[in-house]
Amino acid sequence: MKILVPVKRVVDYNVKVRVKKDETDVELDNVKMSMNPFDEIAVEEALRLKEKGVASEIIAVSIGLPEVQETIRNALAMGADSGVFVNCTSKLEPLSVAKILTSICNKIKPDLVIMGKQAIDDDMNATGQMLSAMLNWGQATFASKLEIQEKKIKVGREIDGGIENIEVNLPAIVTTDLRLNEPRYASLPNIMKAKRKPIDEIQVKDLNIDIAPRLEILKVEEPKSREAGIMVKSVDEMIEKLKNEAKVI
Amino acid sequence: MKTLVVVDHNNNKLEKSTLNTIKAASQLENVDLLVLSDSCKDICNELINIKNINNIFINENDAFKNQLAEDSANFIAENFKNYTNILFSNTSNGKNIAPRLAGLLDTMIIPDVIEIVDKQTFKRPIYAGNAIATCKSKNKINIITIRATAFEEAEIGNENVGKIQEIGNLTSNNLSKYLNSELTKSERPELTSADIVVSGGRGLGSAENFQLLEKLADKLGAAMGASRAAVDAGYVPNDWQVGQTGKIVAPNLYIAVGISGAIQHLAGMKDSKVIIGINKDEEAPIFSISDYGLAEDLFKAVPEMESKIN
Numbered sequence: 009m010k011i012l013v014p015v016k017r018v019v020d021y022n023v024k025v026r027v028k029k030d031e032t033d034v035e036l037d038n039v040k041m042s043m044n045p046f047d048e049i050a051v052e053e054a055l056r057l058k059e060k061g062v063a064s065e066i067i068a069v070s071i072g073l074p075e076v077q078e079t080i081r082n083a084l085a086m087g088a089d090s091g092v093f094v095n096c097t098s099k100l101e102p103l104s105v106a107k108i109l110t111s112i113c114n115k116i117k118p119d120l121v122i123m124g125k126q127a128i129d130d131d132m133n134a135t136g137q138m139l140s141a142m143l144n145w146g147q148a149t150f151a152s153k154l155e156i157q158e159k160k161i162k163v164g165r166e167i168d169g170g171i172e173n174i175e176v177n178l179p180a181i182v183t184t185d186l187r188l189n190e191p192r193y194a195s196l197p198n199i200m201k202a203k204r205k206p207i208d209e210i211q212v213k214d215l216n217i218d219i220a221p222r223l224e225i226l227k228v229e230e231p232k233s234r235e236a237g238i239m240v241k242s243v244d245e246m247i248e249k250l251k252n253e254a255k256v257i
Numbered sequence: 258m259k260t261l262v263v264v265d266h267n268n269n270k271l272e273k274s275t276l277n278t279i280k281a282a283s284q285l286e287n288v289d290l291l292v293l294s295d296s297c298k299d300i301c302n303e304l305i306n307i308k309n310i311n312n313i314f315i316n317e318n319d320a321f322k323n324q325l326a327e328d329s330a331n332f333i334a335e336n337f338k339n340y341t342n343i344l345f346s347n348t349s350n351g352k353n354i355a356p357r358l359a360g361l362l363d364t365m366i367i368p369d370v371i372e373i374v375d376k377q378t379f380k381r382p383i384y385a386g387n388a389i390a391t392c393k394s395k396n397k398i399n400i401i402t403i404r405a406t407a408f409e410e411a412e413i414g415n416e417n418v419g420k421i422q423e424i425g426n427l428t429s430n431n432l433s434k435y436l437n438s439e440l441t442k443s444e445r446p447e448l449t450s451a452d453i454v455v456s457g458g459r460g461l462g463s464a465e466n467f468q469l470l471e472k473l474a475d476k477l478g479a480a481m482g483a484s485r486a487a488v489d490a491g492y493v494p495n496d497w498q499v500g501q502t503g504k505i506v507a508p509n510l511y512i513a514v515g516i517s518g519a520i521q522h523l524a525g526m527k528d529s530k531v532i533i534g535i536n537k538d539e540e541a542p543i544f545s546i547s548d549y550g551l552a553e554d555l556f557k558a559v560p561e562m563e564s565k566i567n
Contacts, residue, residue: 141360146432
């Protein structure tokens with residue numbers, strides 16, 4: 009079984025992002041970048057399937073500026089076998105990313121695509137579902153449990169109120185939720201080994217896909233801030249405030 | 258210009274956030290509703306008195322019982338591609354189906370909308386709510402999911418307004434199959450629509466200690482929530498999680514106990530009307546957004562609070 013894992017380079021999870029003064033975007037200069045945490049979970053899940061002998065090959069793909077090759081190298085250092093780098097200088101929306109991934113899937117024909125449920129920069133939560141639609145494959149979003157069976161997968165999905173178990177025919181798209189697994193750290197020997205693993209480069213223009221954005225970002229602004237209130241000294245004072253000042257209990 | 262709201266429900270009852278989504282849709286034009294279920298009658302009864310709607314389209318089919326994304330998205334794409342706007346609530350169903358529909362119709366989804374500026378311009382949070390983007394759509398069809406806490410509920414009148422009409426035929430593609438659900442049973446109100454939420458973090462230290470909070474929640478008639486740290490530590494189920502990767506809540510009163518206040522958590526609760534923080538660390542970031550803060554040991558403060566609230 010061949011597994012494709014799309015990985016995205018995003019602002020690191022621990023960075024407190026700030027809006028640019030001119031309100032065109034958030035500040036991205038000199039900010040630590042990392043693999044999207046949900047994508048790390050996707051890579052980990054693929055590795056576990058390979059270790060169980062279910063998967064035979066794991067390919068990591070990333071789209072963007074040459075820097076995204078670092079993110080592919082991270083996936084290779086974790087244990088993926090090879091990478092695909094789609095060189096693209098324009099900013100992409102999930103719709104365009106899904107179209108590019110459709111073309112990659114048609115070329116390398118994976119049996120399963122495992123990817124993060126959302127990227128923590130634009131918080132779109134869309135690419136996996138769009139890719140499934142374009143390929144006319146089944147989808148299992150927000151997965152917290154994944155089991156491979158003959159020609160199908162069984163997936164536990166995080167839904168409002170609990171877990172839903174579904175079966176999806178292969179090939180399929182799985183998008184990962186937090187509790188699916190805890191990703192490993194790449195060991196030093198594996199980081200060294202990853203440097204020799206192959207990364208294929210594709211130019212996005214060679215794919216002949218319409219990647220023009222459909223949403224024009226007019227403005228990026230700070231959210232309304234909330235001011236700190238007061239510190240109370242005791243539980244009694246807290247209850248008094250809630251009853252008589254805020255009138256919420 | 259026609260606007261469709263895809264109704265979220267559990268086959269018996271309306272998912273409450275649908276009312277907020279209908280309210281949001283009323284800022285657009287000509288609102289119709291769509292109910293896909295194996296049994297539409299009870300849900301239609303809840304919808305029929307809502308003000309300012311035109312048609313309630315229904316399709317009753319066993320295949321819709323579990324709202325599998327593949328069937329729902331195909332059906333909507335086939336029958337409603339002449340609409341200008343198609344809205345979903347940003348629930349787990351909405352998040353599952355809406356982007357697939359957008360993929361089928363070659364349109365860029367506009368997820369988690371918190372404000373409709375005009376008919377083509379929408380505001381949505383990015384970076385876990387640390388920034389708000391204003392997007393102008395160049396789509397032919399806008400597929401939108403609505404953050405319920407940012408909109409009021411649609412008004413319900415006394416007259417039957419909506420006209421119920423059957424529509425379409427489903428051709429199932431049988432790509433996936435529902436097996437079963439493991440739903441968390443709870444007597445407490447639903448987290449996203451509760452008036453009061455009591456939420457715990459890593460400071461609780463164990464699953465057992467959460468019972469302290471549950472007692473307080475039950476006394477207040479509150480829903481239970483938690484930070485991602487508490488979920489990751491295995492203290493509580495994932496569907497209690499409030500934050501960027503969990504649920505977005507905006508109750509009248511949010512009680513954060515033993516929660517430091519990571520940005521990912523604040524993203525999920527900072528629109529609450531009144532926030533109180535209880536944390537023994539007086540430098541905890543949670544106090545910077547709390548209306549009332551109490552820097553005290555939670556194991557002392559929470560039982561005391563529980564005993565003194567009547």
